[in-house]
Amino acid sequence: MANLSDIIEDFIKKMFDEMPEGILEIQRNEMANRFQCAPSQINYVLTTRFTLERGYFVESRRGGGGYIRIKKLKIREDEFLKDIFEAIGESISGSEAKAIIERLWEEEIITEREMKILCAVINKYNLPLRPADRDVVRAYIMKAVITALLDHEARKGGK
Amino acid sequence: MANLSDIIEDFIKKMFDEMPEGILEIQRNEMANRFQCAPSQINYVLTTRFTLERGYFVESRRGGGGYIRIKKLKIREDEFLKDIFEAIGESISGSEAKAIIERLWEEEIITEREMKILCAVINKYNLPLRPADRDVVRAYIMKAVITALLDHEARKGGK
DNA sequence: ATAGATGAAGGTCAGAGAAAGTCAAAGATA
DNA sequence: TATCTTTGACTTTCTCTGACCTTCATCTAT
Structure with a gap:
């Protein structure tokens, strides 16, 4: 540091x-x-x-x-996830993605273990692609994660 | 040399x-x-x-x-890890990856929610690449996930 | 009272500098 | 010949600064 x-x-x-x-x-x-x-x-x-x-x-x-x-800021979990989903867009850099994942952990939406797993997945060294493609794939992955979290929450809440 | x-x-x-x-x-x-x-x-x-x-x-x-x-990583000599890495190889299809993830859940190595997140991540619709590249990227992602997971547990438990 | 001056904040932005990343091509080596 | 190593030209990302600008409260002279 x-x-x-x-x-x-x-x-x-x-x-x-x-x-x-x-x-x-x-x-x-x-x-x-x-x-x-x-x-x-x-x-x-x-x-x-x-x-x-x-x-x-x-x-x-x-x-x-x-x-x-x-x-x-204080957050409401469902709105928060939707906002993040919107914010991701077509393409996202490693550092932006990392910031989002760390935020999810700080807000206690994901566990520390989930954070570590996701950080590993979006890491440059673990996505062997050209930079432009990598950022696009990373955006897809992030959106898939957010969607899965929303879905999981919905099923849990709605029985 | x-x-x-x-x-x-x-x-x-x-x-x-x-x-x-x-x-x-x-x-x-x-x-x-x-x-x-x-x-x-x-x-x-x-x-x-x-x-x-x-x-x-x-x-x-x-x-x-x-x-x-x-x-x-703290788990470098782990037999289980070696077996999974071998199963994954250089490239892995969506259905093979899904089978491994489900197996991990059955073995209670990952939670249900983690299973859902990971299945979403390795889904072909979330990896917008040509099939050959997709399977390679999927293999990297799978290895990154397993590794991060086991390392997290090893660090938490062992020290 | 009031216009204007003064000083004490904070804001903006472009540019220099400090790292690391990429990739294709050349060079070794087995 | 095929694979592994090494290089360098170019790119991208992130940090830091200084010169110049804007806003606001208060003081001062009328």
Whole structure:
């Protein structure tokens, strides 16, 4: 974990542990100062790691007394799976797919074991195809997984 | 013997002696530099020597702070794994794969839900490729699944 | 009171830099 | 000859920064 962005990401996520409300406020400059980086790197971390797809909502205010507020979103399982299905599209990269799988685990929709299995399946080294084909196949696989999860849930819920 | 790829292979394998967790991170350029070879030769070594069949799992990340992570699987001498790998081979049809997955469920190695997810993943409608490629990709997927599964259990139980 | 000035936030974006990945072709070797 | 190794030119992905822009609260002079 050599890069700063990962460290800042972890730091922010740890802050959430002390915020049972799931709402956090930070100051951009204070953050940049703490990590000795350019203020814009904080935006970079936010836009790459605290996105809607990853379950966060960010808002902010400029000027004196400004802030950046990060909210951890609460989900409804069925809607959530449908949204993910829509978001996958025709083609998906390994890192995007991994983020989705990790999110499914964080939301306790899949077990740790299922997460590991799925990460292995979508891994580049385990899909011996040309990059473009690989991303397409990966999208199909992900959608198949989501569909199976939805189906499994429906059968369980509806008797 | 004594070609560079073999030497790099040995070197990496020795590095595992100091990693009791069986997880190693290397830098591609640093490696290439150490052995005075083209960086892409490191990929060659990884894809020919550190395969699932040989008991390794590889993942990586690009960009600043990038890395290549090699996991030495905990279950390399497992007879059961060897049998299944042999059954899968280089290429496997949908129905053969399905039979193996159902067998795993009957043996209570995987849950019902995992069975459903996996059957969806290996289904031909979810692998949009020419039949020959599809069977090869399916074989990789099956091996990745079995490997991830057994490794997860081995790490959980054995340590 | 109020327009304008000031300073204190945060936002944007393009570009440089840092890795790793791909693939075809050339070179060895058995 | 067939397979395995090695290379290098090109690509893609991810990180980090700095210059410049926008927004907001408050202070100041009228």
